Amino acid sequence: MLRQYELVERVKAYDPDADEAMLNRAYVYTVQKHGSQKRASGDPYFSHPVEVAGLMTDLKLDQDAVMTALLHDTVEDTLATIEDIESNFGPDVARLVDGVTKLSKIEQMPEDERAAENLRKFLLAMSEDIRVLLVKLGDRLHNMRTLDFIKSPEKRQRIARETIDIYAPLAERIGMYEYMREMQALAFRHLEPEAHATITARLDKIREQDSGEVEAIALSIKQALAEAGIQVEVTGREKQPYSIWRKMAERHVSFDQITDIFAFRVLTESVADCYRALGILHTTWQFIPGRFKDYISTPKNNGYRSLHTSLIYEQSMRVEVQLRTREMHRTNHFGLAAHWAYKQDGEADGQVGWLRDLIEIVDASHDPEELLEHARLAVYQDRIFAFSPKGALFQLPKGATPVDFAFAVHTDLGAQTVGAKINGRHVPLRTALNNGDVVEIIKGAEAEPQMSWLGFVVTGKARASIRRAVRLKERAEIAELGAKLFDEIAERVPAEIGRKAVRAALKRLEMTEIEELHYAIGAARITDKEVMEALVPGCTANVEADAAWVSRDRAISIRGLTPGVAYELADCCHPVPGDRIVGLRHQNERIEVHRIDCLVLANGVDSDWLDLQWGKQSNGAVGRLRLTLYDRPGTLADMAGIFARNHVNVRSLVQTQLDHPFTHYNIDLDVQDLAHLTRMLSALRASDAVADAERV
Structure with a gap:
């Protein structure tokens, strides 16, 4: 001590x-x-x-x-x-x-x-x-x-x-x-005590048998560089047991298959000497392609700078070599603390600019588990380098996509992303970026983050931002639906409802804002009867059955709301605009929209029913058809031609049965409304390629 x-x-x-x-x-x-x-x-x-x-x-x-x-x-x-x-x-x-x-x-x-x-x-x-x-x-x-x-x-x-x-x-x-x-x-x-003991024993054995091999390699490197007029300090070491164990696990190889157990560090006087020394090493010994990394021209986010390369020494042994200046080595040894400079305004120096992204993740995360997932993604992954069209450099985790890149540039850019180019070529948003890619983000003023992006983004910042945006949109749309339901409930109480009555109702329900009440109604966290009692206490006292006060006089419009956000279109009946629809409302779940003739409804469902309507404008929906085609060449092409002529996009096509001379398919189509779907069915039934067509 x-x-x-x-x-x-x-x-x-x-x-x-x-x-x-x-x-x-x-x-x-x-x-x-x-x-x-x-x-x-x-x-x-x-x-x-x-x-x-x-x-x-x-x-x-x-x-x-x-x-x-x-x-x-x-x-x-x-x-x-x-x-x-x-x-x-x-x-x-x-x-x-x-x-x-x-x-x-x-x-x-x-x-x-x-x-x-x-x-x-x-x-x-x-x-x-x-x-x-x-x-x-x-x-x-x-x-x-x-x-x-x-x-x-x-x-x-x-x-x-x-x-x-x-x-x-x-x-x-x-x-x-x-x-x-x-x-x-x-x-x-x-x-991992057993793994640690095994790897340590193997390293001890190698150390006993190497007969000064590490020192010999270090001396050979130093002599080769000295002959070229470059004075350096060279040290060699074995890799840590944990590093070897992790490499074995990642590559699914045994200890004997790990070839680069030895690593050597070359310290030079200048950056120019680093690159000169690299050239000498590559011409003296065989360089292993794909194992060179230049962290001098593109430092890591933590300020780490060095050249990394791997060589084959004397025809068989692979060795890793790191080249850096003495100043870089001092910085790399203890990182930010090695060049501690605390500013007068109380902000940490530029080395920790990545903290801003992590603080955004703290703000965007919904709960501790989500924060842990997002922050681990932000902190723990290996990095790649990508560039903006203007040459700005961004470090991202391996597997990052253009959406991750957009959020790394700015949260607003990520939210407005509609497309991307990598190295001048249009690519899908889920395309993984490679080192050195130039990424151009195409944005739209009306665009917004999509839940589907969570299926491929890898950065904590992107995931946190997307989830936050989706949550806010979901809350806003559920509150909008709740506002429509509130207006309908208010019409059923035996009194004129004004601002004073609403304020009194909020107080009785221990709420502060009308939006809070709208959201509670839309999410089925509060019943119609509870809202009516809050508005006019005692107004439901003489009601004998729930049906008397649950019944509604008019349908609630879902116009302007987004499928998958405030409501879900049921997979059992695939309703499309134009169908007569009802909604099933379960507590803390999205409203489930069914066709009025859905068999699920006929079998009885224990939930609050809503009489719904599409409204005058709709965003379309997915309709499902069951088709039976003749099993002969060209029938699929004929069917595809019908879809194209009717401006229909095929969402999915699944062959369900082969029953010669027929083939059966389930097909999901993006359609505008019921009339559009009906025209499709008529065109299919008129085709010689189609034996039968019906809506599921």
Whole structure:
């Protein structure tokens, strides 16, 4: 454990202006407050915050961050309060300690809630001050180093799983690769002990048999570059057991099939030397196609810069080589913390611009589980690079689509997307992007996000934005339908309903806005009888049966509402505009629209029935036909010609039976209304290719 004077000397070594008295006071304060408390290892508890403070000095963080590390457990585990911290150490340190304390408290929550809430608190705290995350990562790293002392296997597993799922990826996301690797290595040992032991044993065996091979390869690389006049530092290492295990799992290969176990790092004096050295290596040894990545010209979002390549050394051994300048190496080693520059206005530097997207996800997510899904997508996936037509660079997860790209540019652009071009060619919106693609988004002023996009988008920001837009549209349309139902209900009460009566009704129903009541009616969260009683108390007292007050005098129009949002067209009868329709209303579900002659209705349904009408204008619907065609060449072409002449789009075509000389199909068609569908049936029945045609 660091002694008091050692910690102060560390800070003064890189920050001569640090307040020595304040650092001493924070050290003494944490020792006094934690007193005789012990860790699971038996060490004094205050040894933990002192060691975390030491980690902050390794990162060369400012005085407030070091003091926060010293004090980060005092509010949670002692009688100290945030007010005490503020009075003794100032508002900035108190704010940082409060942020770390809130994160720590989340870890005491039930497991199903903790992960999501942890991420939510992380994102909000990081948006205010990235030092909160840096201290928390140091706290978690030291806890992982002492995880063996926790007696409960379940608790060790939980902490290790949380570390590898949340903390290690966040460390990677801000470029703190050393923290990430150590966290992964420590967590892997507890989560997969057998795999860890097996891979470690194999690596030990390779190390025993290599006879200095790693050093020999490093020397060969250094000599080849020295002959070209490039002075470099070369180091070699084995890949981490966790990295090897993950590669085995992803590629579905055995340990023996992993060929690039050794990795070498080449440090140069300049960027130009990096590219010169790369050329020398590629001409000296065979380069493996597809394994070169240039993170110097296109850095990762976390600021990581390096050249990566893979070579075949002496005809058989594959080795990975990373080339970077010494300055890049310093930055890559500890990421954002390596070039800590805290601005006067309190905003974290440009390295963490990706936090803005995560904060949007916090705002858009509907519940903790949805937040967890979206934020994990945003934080944990491998990246590709794509360009706008003007040359702006965007980093996206592998598998990202033009819709993901549009939302990455701006939420409004994503919402207005109607089409896309990749490298000048029109493509479907679900097309996966590749590295270096130039993406042009085609937008429409009246466009809006589609629920179907959730089937292919991969970024958390896109998924959160789409779901939020769909929820808002759904709520608006359900409220619109509820407003129509409210007007119809109001006509059935024995009094004139004005604004005063509506305000009184809202108060009785414990609601604040009329829109809230409209939504409750549309979503069947409140019955007609309850609304009538709220409007005119006692008006249903003499009603003997529900039917007397449920009966409605006129049909409710669904004109302007969107199928799949406020209502669903039933699959059993496929109603189209022009059909006589009724709606079945279930609590917290979309209204289910059926044809009046649907067999489902004839069999009896226990739900609230609505008399519906299409309205004068409609958006069309899907009609289903059952066709029997003669089983001979050309009949499908004849049928397709009929569809084309009648301006009908085929949604789906399924062969249901082959009964020579006939073939039976179910066909879903986009039609305008009942008259359009009827004309289609008449044209099909008149064709020599069609033996029978009927509506399902």
